[in-house]
Amino acid sequence: MKVELNSDSPEELYLQIASSIRGTIASGDAQPGAVLPPAKALAQAIGVNRLTVLRAYHVLRDEGLVSLRRGLGATVTTDRVTSSARLRLIVEGALREAKRAGLDDEQLFDLMRSIRSEESKGGE
Amino acid sequence: MKVELNSDSPEELYLQIASSIRGTIASGDAQPGAVLPPAKALAQAIGVNRLTVLRAYHVLRDEGLVSLRRGLGATVTTDRVTSSARLRLIVEGALREAKRAGLDDEQLFDLMRSIRSEESKGGE
DNA sequence: ACCTATTTGTCCGTATGTATG
DNA sequence: CCATACATACGGACAAATAGG
Numbered sequence: 001m002k003v004e005l006n007s008d009s010p011e012e013l014y015l016q017i018a019s020s021i022r023g024t025i026a027s028g029d030a031q032p033g034a035v036l037p038p039a040k041a042l043a044q045a046i047g048v049n050r051l052t053v054l055r056a057y058h059v060l061r062d063e064g065l066v067s068l069r070r071g072l073g074a075t076v077t078t079d080r081v082t083s084s085a086r087l088r089l090i091v092e093g094a095l096r097e098a099k100r101a102g103l104d105d106e107q108l109f110d111l112m113r114s115i116r117s118e119e120s121k122g123g124e
Numbered sequence: 125m126k127v128e129l130n131s132d133s134p135e136e137l138y139l140q141i142a143s144s145i146r147g148t149i150a151s152g153d154a155q156p157g158a159v160l161p162p163a164k165a166l167a168q169a170i171g172v173n174r175l176t177v178l179r180a181y182h183v184l185r186d187e188g189l190v191s192l193r194r195g196l197g198a199t200v201t202t203d204r205v206t207s208s209a210r211l212r213l214i215v216e217g218a219l220r221e222a223k224r225a226g227l228d229d230e231q232l233f234d235l236m237r238s239i240r241s242e243e244s245k246g247g248e
Numbered sequence: 249a250c251c252t253a254t255t256t257g258t259c260c261g262t263a264t265g266t267a268t269g
Numbered sequence: 270c271c272a273t274a275c276a277t278a279c280g281g282a283c284a285a286a287t288a289g290g
Contacts, residue, residue: 007193007202008201055278072256173270175272178265193264196263
C-alpha cells in the first residue's frame with residue numbers, strides 16, 4: 001500500500017491519505033476484496049497518528065469504497081457496490097479532490113483529455 | 125528563532141516579523157524542513173498577539189517559503205512540487221476503471237458532467 | 249470455556265493553525 | 270491588532286468485535 005504525503009500541501013493529512021488510497025482503488029491496484037493495512041501499521045509506515053489513518057478510512061467508508069470491521073480490518077468493498085456505482089464513487093471523489101486542489105472542473109476535464117490523448121498515443 | 129521588533133517603525137508588526145523570519149530562511153539559518161516555533165510561543169517571546177505571528181506566517185506561506193498545518197505547526201518548505209500527481213493518478217485510474225466497466229471515455233466524460241451539474245444544483 | 253492477540257471504535261486531553269468577527 | 274469559537278493532529282487509554290491457541 002503506497003501512500004505518499006506531501007508535507008508542503010495545505011491539504012489535510014487524512015484527506016491526502018484517503019485520496020491516495022482512492023487512487024489505488026481506482027487504478028485497480030487494490031481490487032474489490034483487497035485487504036488494506038491496519039491503521040496502526042499504515043500510520044507507522046507514513047509517520048502519522050493511528051487516528052489520522054482511521055479517519056481517512058472513515059472517509060472511504062462513507063463513500064462506500066471501503067468496509068471496516070472490528071477485529072478484521074479494512075477491505076475494499078465487493079458486492080455492496082456494482083462496478084458502475086464504484087466508478088461513480090471514484091469520479092465523485094476525484095471531483096472533490098480537484099475542487100480542494102483548487103482546480104476548476106474544466107481544468108480537470110483538460111487533464112483527462114491530455115491523459116486520454118497520451119494513452120491513445122501509447123497504444124494501451 | 126531571533127525576532128526583533130522596532131515599535132517606533134511605521135512598518136506593521138506582522139511584516140516586521142515576516143521580514144525577520146524571511147532573513148533567517150534566506151541566510152540558511154532555518155533550512156528546508158526546519159520547524160518554526162508555534163505562533164503562541166513566539167508571540168509570547170516577542171510580546172505580541174498570537175494572531176499577529178500567524179499573520180506573519182501567512183505572508184511567508186503565500187511566498188511559498190513556509191508550510192502551515194493545523195495541529196502540527198509551521199515548517200520551512202522543502203520542495204515546491206507540482207502536487208497534481210495524485211489527482212492525475214486518480215483520473216488515470218478512473219479512465220482504466222471506466223474501460224473495465226465497458227464505458228467509453230466519452231461516456232465517462234458524460235458521467236462527470238452529470239455529477240458536476242448535480243453538485244452545482246445541490247449547492248455544495 | 250478461557251485466554252491472548254489483533255484491530256476498529258470511542259473517548260479524553262493537549263497543541264496547533266483556521267475562520268469569523 | 271485582538272478575542273472567540275472551530276477543525277486538525279497527536280498521544281494515551283480503554284471498550285468491543287474477531288480470530289486463534
